[in-house]
Amino acid sequence: MIKGIGESLSQLRQSQTVTSHYVAPISGAPRSAPKARPIPKHRLEAYGRWAKVTQEQHNISASQVVLQSLNSAKSILGQLNKQLQTCLFSKSSVVGDALHKAEECRRQLIEIKPHYQGKRLLDHHLNLISASQPAALHFFKFRRVDLTSPKNRDERITLFTEKQTLHLLLPANKNRLELQDIIEPVLASIGMSIDRLSTNDTVFTAPHETWMRLSGGILMVGEGQRLPAGEPRNIQLEEKFSWQDPREWNFSEVEKLKMTLAKVLKVEKKVTVQIDDIKASHRLLLVKAKQLTASSQPKIELQHLHKFMQPHPFAYQVTSLMAQGNTNREQVSALLI
Incomplete structure (x- = not known):
């Protein structure tokens, strides 16, 4: 098998060498590049x-x-x-x-x-x-920040990640579930989701790759209700552990x-x-x-090769002689009569 691979690579180098030394004729129609020889079926197998x-x-x-x-x-x-x-x-x-x-x-x-x-x-x-069976998700909350707590005024919250800036417009007088419906599609763009099985608190989820990227915290700024206004603050993520952890x-x-x-x-x-x-x-x-490793070999090709490797393959010797003499079956028959 390794020898076969080496032969293919050798053929490829030879074809590249021939192509690189080929000089196009000055006159006449341009000649097309020689076609690469197809790899034999048994070698592909x-x-x-x-x-x-x-x-x-x-x-x-x-x-x-x-x-x-x-x-x-x-x-x-x-x-x-x-x-x-x-x-x-x-x-x-x-x-x-x-x-x-x-x-x-x-x-x-x-x-x-x-x-x-x-x-x-x-x-x-x-x-x-x-x-x-993909890896288990990471569950977490934002430390000291509850984005889904109902408020009596609208609030715009901005989140900054390495590659994206997200904007959340949280309307007034919305309950927790309604705010979750607003937040989740926006956070989905950075790989976060909301655990809908958590009834009392809003718990977020993320795959391992996202968690490793965001576990150091997310920069956020609000308008004084859920988050203070002014300069963005790094809000830490608190992981919630499963009983299996x-x-x-x-x-x-x-x-x-x-x-x-x-x-x-x-x-x-x-x-x-x-x-x-x-x-x-x-x-x-x-x-x-x-x-x-013990799968079927290319039997047809091996049988065909076996015929040519016999000590006295008379039929194939005659065929070879006819080819060398540039004669056909009719010409040989005329000579024998």
Whole structure:
């Protein structure tokens, strides 16, 4: 396969060399450039198999990277489970040390961020990322600013991002849901949306890329009701953590420790299921890669070549002699009579 690729590249260089040294005739109609020879069918099929095998090898490598990270997460979750059990059911003299170790486990879980060729493989909830399962969204609020609080006067609010300037006109005497309907289409242009499941507060959502770009805050200026007038101020974003996010887990009180332990057990179970799924898909990828490497060869072309490679291919020798002598079948028959 590699030899075939080398031959194609050699042919390409030769054709380029011939073209570069070609001198057009002074008179007469201009000659068209020589057409490139088509790549043989069997070589195209080989290139296709090679590309498919390479892609499957990348898939296997990515699955190995994420499998290693999930195994590490499972091990850390097991250690965290043990430390929380110690905090709940052991003497107070060992609780302090157990809590310290639990915090260390939390830190290690947060730092698990596997990538392969620049692509994230796990989100911040330790969920696998795939085409069918995108990464979990980030949920957040604006710190000390509620854009959807009803007011008795109209207010124009301006938001400044790196590439865009957005304008919000918030009418007076509108309720929270009506203001959300006004705000959401404008913020959609920078990748933000509103979590409609949050009933009491207005919670915004954004994909990971948008969150990383905006997490440092957004410059805003208002007209003195929801935001002060004058110079724009950097409004910080406060992330709202899901129960699956280790940053949400609370180790401070006994009752909260019990809830945290339940969350840890659920996440550990989820990670175990994902490990089993990865191993199963890994086996399928290996089988598929083997099938691709052992796929059917171009049999017709090989059989045709085999005929010419026989020790005494009489029919093909006669055909070759006829071609060399510039004779046809009728002329040969006349000579033999």
